[in-house]
Amino acid sequence: xxxxxxxxxxxxxxxxxxxxxxxxxxxxxxxxxxxxxxxxxxxxxxxxxxxxxxxxxxxxxxxxxxxxxxxxxxxxxxxxxxxxxxxxxxxxxxxxxxxxxxxxxxxxxxxxxxxxxxxxxxxxxxxxxxxxxxxxxxxxxxxxxxxxxxxxxxxxxxxxxxxxxxxxxxxxxxxxxxxxxxxxxxxxxxxxxxxxxxxxxxxxxxxxxxxxxxxxxxxxxxxxxxxxxxxxxxxxxxxxxxxxxxxxxxxxxxxxxxxxxxxxxxxxxxxxxxxxxxxxxxxxxxxxxxxxxxxxxxxxxxxxxxxxxxxxxxxxxxxxxxxxxxxxxxxxxxxxxxxxxxxxxxxxxxxxxxxxxxxxxxxx
Amino acid sequence: xxxxxxxxxxxxxxxxxxxxxxxxxxxxxxxxxxxxxxxxxxxxxxxxxxxxxxxxxxxxxxxxxxxxxxxxxxxxxxxxxxxxxxxxxxxxxxxxxxxxxxxxxxxxxxxxxxxxxxxxxxxxxxxxxxxxxxxxxxxxxxxxxxxxxxxxxxxxxxxxxxxxxxxxxxxxxxxxxxxxxxxxxxxxxxxxxxxxxxxxxxxxxxxxxxxxxxxxxxxxxxxxxxxxxxxxxxxxxxxxxxxxxxxxxxxxxxxxxxxxxxxxxxxxxxxxxxxxxxxxxxxxxxxxxx
Numbered sequence: 201x202x203x204x205x206x207x208x209x210x211x212x213x214x215x216x217x218x219x220x221x222x223x224x225x226x227x228x229x230x231x232x233x234x235x236x237x238x239x240x241x242x243x244x245x246x247x248x249x250x251x252x253x254x255x256x257x258x259x260x261x262x263x264x265x266x267x268x269x270x271x272x273x274x275x276x277x278x279x280x281x282x283x284x285x286x287x288x289x290x291x292x293x294x295x296x297x298x299x300x301x302x303x304x305x306x307x308x309x310x311x312x313x314x315x316x317x318x319x320x321x322x323x324x325x326x327x328x329x330x331x332x333x334x335x336x337x338x339x340x341x342x343x344x345x346x347x348x349x350x351x352x353x354x355x356x357x358x359x360x361x362x363x364x365x366x367x368x369x370x371x372x373x374x375x376x377x378x379x380x381x382x383x384x385x386x387x388x389x390x391x392x393x394x395x396x397x398x399x400x401x402x403x404x405x406x407x408x409x410x411x412x413x414x415x416x417x418x419x420x421x422x423x424x425x426x427x428x429x430x431x432x433x434x435x436x437x438x439x440x441x442x443x444x445x446x447x448x449x450x451x452x453x454x455x456x457x458x459x460x461x462x463x464x465x466x467x468x469x470x471x472x473x474x475x476x477x478x479x480x481x482x483x484x485x486x487x488x489x490x491x492x493x494x495x496x497x498x499x500x501x502x503x504x505x506x507x508x509x510x511x512x513x514x515x516x517x518x519x520x521x522x523x524x525x526x527x528x529x530x531x532x533x534x535x536x537x538x539x540x541x542x543x544x545x546x547x548x549x550x551x552x553x554x555x556x557x558x559x560x561x562x563x564x
Numbered sequence: 565x566x567x568x569x570x571x572x573x574x575x576x577x578x579x580x581x582x583x584x585x586x587x588x589x590x591x592x593x594x595x596x597x598x599x600x601x602x603x604x605x606x607x608x609x610x611x612x613x614x615x616x617x618x619x620x621x622x623x624x625x626x627x628x629x630x631x632x633x634x635x636x637x638x639x640x641x642x643x644x645x646x647x648x649x650x651x652x653x654x655x656x657x658x659x660x661x662x663x664x665x666x667x668x669x670x671x672x673x674x675x676x677x678x679x680x681x682x683x684x685x686x687x688x689x690x691x692x693x694x695x696x697x698x699x700x701x702x703x704x705x706x707x708x709x710x711x712x713x714x715x716x717x718x719x720x721x722x723x724x725x726x727x728x729x730x731x732x733x734x735x736x737x738x739x740x741x742x743x744x745x746x747x748x749x750x751x752x753x754x755x756x757x758x759x760x761x762x763x764x765x766x767x768x769x770x771x772x773x774x775x776x777x778x779x780x781x782x783x784x785x786x787x788x789x790x791x792x793x794x795x796x797x798x799x800x801x802x803x804x805x806x807x808x809x810x811x812x813x814x815x816x817x818x819x820x821x822x823x824x825x826x827x828x829x830x831x832x833x834x835x836x837x838x839x840x841x842x843x844x845x846x847x848x849x850x851x852x853x854x
Contacts, residue, residue, distance in 0.1 A: 258749050279755045291750040293764040305754040338768075352754060 202268040202360045204232040204255060204393065209264030211250055217262070224250045226417040227264070232361070232395065237387045239408035240397045243440065247417040248397045252363050255395065256285045268360055285363040286353040289370065290345035294338035298329055301337050302351050309356075319355055326382060327351045343371045350379065354386060361393040368403065380407055401441050413437050429483070430548070435555045438481050444511060444526045446550075447487070451480040453551055456563045461518030463496050468546045469560025476554035484511070484528040486548035495541030498525060503535065510535070514542070598825035616826035626827065628802065629810040636717075636806060637785045640724050644781055645774070647725065648732025653766070655737055667737075670730045678727075682794025685723040689795075709796060713803030716796050720804055723791060728781060735777045739770030772846065779842040786835055807831060 211225040220226060225247045232238060240248045253259040255266060257278040266274045273281050284305075293301055302320045324330040327347040332340070337348060346367065353362055364383075368376045384407055387394050396407050404411050405425040413421045413428065413436075421433040432438035438446030452459045456470040458480050465480075489512065498514040512527040512535070527542065529535060551558045599616055601609040620626050651670070656663040676684070689709050691697040700707040709716040743765065751761045767774075789808040792798065798805035798813070805813070811831065815824035 253749075256753065258752065278752045283753065285749070285753045287746040287750060289744065289746055291746050294768045295764050304756070308755040308757065308760070349750070352750075 202393070203234040204361060205265075205267040206230045206232075206255075207265045207267065209254065209261050209266065211247075211254060211259070211261045211263070223417055225254070225261075228419055230412070230419060230422070232393055234393055235391045237384070237394045237407060237409050238396065239404035239411045240395055240414060241399065241401060241404040241411050241440070242414035243399055246414045248399075248414055249365055251414070252285070252365055252395065252397050255361070256283045256363055257281045258285075282356075282358065282360050283363065284353040284356055284359045284361075286349050286365065286367045288366040290342060290349045292337040292340070292345045292348050294336075296337055297334055298324070298337055298340075298348060299333040301348050302333075302355055305352055305356055319357070323351045323355045326354070326386065327379075343375055346370055347379070350383075354390075357390070359392060361395060364394065364396040366398055367396075368398075376403075383407065401443075405441075413440065415440075431550060431557065432481065433557045435479060435481060435552050438483075438550075442483060442485075444484055444528075446481045446483050447525050448552070449480045449482070449523055449525065451478055451551075453478050453480075456560075458549070458551070460496065460523075461516065461521070463516075463518070465496075465544060465549070466546065467549060467551070467560070469551075470563040471551055471558060471560045474551070474553040474558060479552045479555070481550040481552055482544050482548060484526040486545040487525070487527045488543045488545075489527060489529060489535060489539040490541045490543045491536070491538040492541055492543065495543045496525075497540060498542055499540070500535075507531075516542075595825045595828060598821045599829055600822075602822050612822065616822045617830070620823055620827050620830065623823075625810070629805055629807050632803075632805065633786060633807045636721070636788070637782060639721055640728070640785050641778065641781055643721070643725050644729045644732050645778060648729050648777065649736050649770075649774070651729070651733045652736035652740055653762070655733070657741070667734070670733050670737075672730075673727050674730050674734075676727075678790035679794050681723065681727050682791040685719060685726075685791070686795050689719045711800055713800055716800060716804050720792050720795060723795065724785065724788070727791070728784065731780065732777045735773045736770050739773035740766060743769045775842060775846045779839060779846070782842070783835060783839060786838075 206228050209225065209228045209230075210223055212223045214222045217223055228251070240251065242248050250259065254261045257273070257276060257280075260275060264274075265272055268281065293304065296304065299320055302323055303316050306316045306319060320333070321330070324333055327350055329344070329347055329351065332344070337345065340348070350367060353364070353367075368379060371379060380403065383394070383396075396404070398404050398407075405428075409424070410422060411425060411428055412419055413434075415434070415436045421428060421437045423431075423433075428437055428441050432441065432446060435446070435448045438448060449460050453467070453471050453474055456467045458465045458467055460480065496516055498516045500512055500514045502513040504511040504513070508531050510529045510531075512529055513524070514527060515522050515524050525542065551560065600611065600613060602612045603609050655666045655670075673681070688694045689697045689707075691701045691708050697707060697709075706712065707715045707718075709719045747765045747769075748761070751765060756764070787808055788806055789812070792804050792806060793809055793812075796804045798809045808831075811824060811827055814820050814827065
């Protein structure tokens with residue numbers, strides 16, 4: 201087990217990168233603490249898999265260093281790094297039985313037969329394949345195959361880190377929960393550093409101690425699930441996490457007052473003169489519908505009942521503009537016809553300048 | 565509602581029926597016709613039943629031709645299949661200039677007409693002017709494919725390997741290209757040896773195309789005619805007289821139409837049988853892997 205440090209790391213698939221857009225991975229400095237469970241979250245094509253392949257050594261970065269503890273492993277091979285990785289699509293060795301598949305990584309490292317037997321049995325129990333150990337791997341279903349891939353990832357005890365590249369994509373939803381819970385339990389039991397790549401926020405938030413959010417080849421925020429939800433460092437994080445994502449409304453801010461169109465909102469914190477485009481972020485969970493005309497006037501377009509809550513799609517019009525706002529109304533709360541105003545929870549409002557979160561001060 | 569009976573739709577298949585009749589059924593039936601009759605010319609035929617078939621089955625000449633044929637096919641399969649896999653494994657994987665160049669070079673022999681291949685090797689192997697023949701002779705090796713049957717066999721086998729290994733290479737290369745990268749990456753993570761990658765990833769994944777390659781090479785080599793005909797004409801003596809060369813000798817050289825017809829029917833059915841066995845194997849293995 202080891203602490204993994206990425207220092208000034210960047211990668212481009214082009215040999216002669218000219219502009220920043222040629223980089224699949226823009227400069228990253230990041231430390232993966234030993235023994236933590238991380239989720240690497242971001243939309244498809246944001247560089248998650250590239251980053252993962254650089255850590256595991258399947259890809260050499262065009263710039264920067266990868267350190268395991270204090271050893272520079274930037275150009276070390278995958279086997280020297282002693283890392284396990286599970287891929288998006290199941291990889292099984294068709295010619296082998298389930299048992300041989302699970303034993304394969306151990307056998308290649310020339311470990312004792314008794315130890316291999318014990319490990320394979322233990323891992324088979326963890327992934328629920330103990331009854332199929334002697335079956336040919338080629339005849340199994342996609343999710344059984346993926347369980348074997350997972351099994352091969354966790355069968356070695358001494359790995360420096362286990363990397364998961366969207367491993368549950370092909371698994372059906374019921375099984376997803378089960379396997380994710382097992383992975384989490386496994387992490388607590390073994391204490392390996394785990395990095396779990398996904399574009400599914402639920403998966404990221406339930407699996408990880410810390411979530412690393414990426415967008416367009418950059419790390420935009422590292423934080424606990426709560427931090428990401430309450431204080432998104434970038435409007436992208438606000439959009440991407442939450443369903444629906446955070447409302448980002450164009451605003452002007454002076455001191456501790458924000459203006460949305462012609463409507464004034466009192467803020468808890470006070471902001472200095474802010475540069476660039478100013479936006480106000482507020483999660484739909486922290487907005488209430490009200491019939492008090494002191495709130496922000498809106499028109500409701502659609503109400504979606506998703507079971508445990510309702511999503512209200514509304515818009516606020518001023519001058520010639522119209523901005524969309526989503527509101528989440530808890531189950532059991534009636535929405536009456538005269539509720540045409542919105543009230544924001546003051547302490548949940550975040551202010552962004554050029555898409556990055558701004559820190560306010562307590563007003564004097 | 566009254567059901568009308570109208571069988572005129574059968575006329576719709578008439579064109580196809582005629583086409584198949586003229587292209588396949590009638591010629592084949594002519595052969596069947598010859599195989600059960602004898603003629604002394606003047607278009608007079610006598611019914612002989614299965615006599616020709618029996619004669620062919622018991623003929624020493626046929627047995628020799630068959631064993632030469634089987635030996636030849638076995639040798640070229642044993643060389644071309646492993647060699648084809650080996651070459652395919654060592655071609656550049658990524659699309660680009662080098663892989664295109666390799667593909668063109670590899671595909672080149674396949675584009676040459678068969679009798680031209682025979683001619684090329686006939687000249688190439690000549691002791692007086694051929695590069696290969698002359699070089700071997702000047703090294704003191706007794707090489708003369710027109711007189712020495714070992715030299716004749718050697719030349720024909722090298723020629724066939726040169727001509728047809730490319731087909732195996734192309735099929736295997738296509739099979740290898742279709743293996744997702746994740747398999748190789750997982751193998752690296754699992755620290756699999758080069759041999760294990762081949763044995764447990766590449767070979768199982770190209771099994772389907774490999775069977776097709778074996779089938780095609782079997783059929784083609786079992787029916788080989790043009791190249792050895794041009795190169796050695798079946799000689800020296802009968803050393804390289806394979807089944808089809810013998811068949812032509814019998815049918816056109818000696819004008820033994822009856823035995824030749826019986827012979828070609830058995831030849832045809834034999835190839836059909838072996839191909840069917842291959843096909844069944846192929847279908848079964850596909851069912852397994854999905």
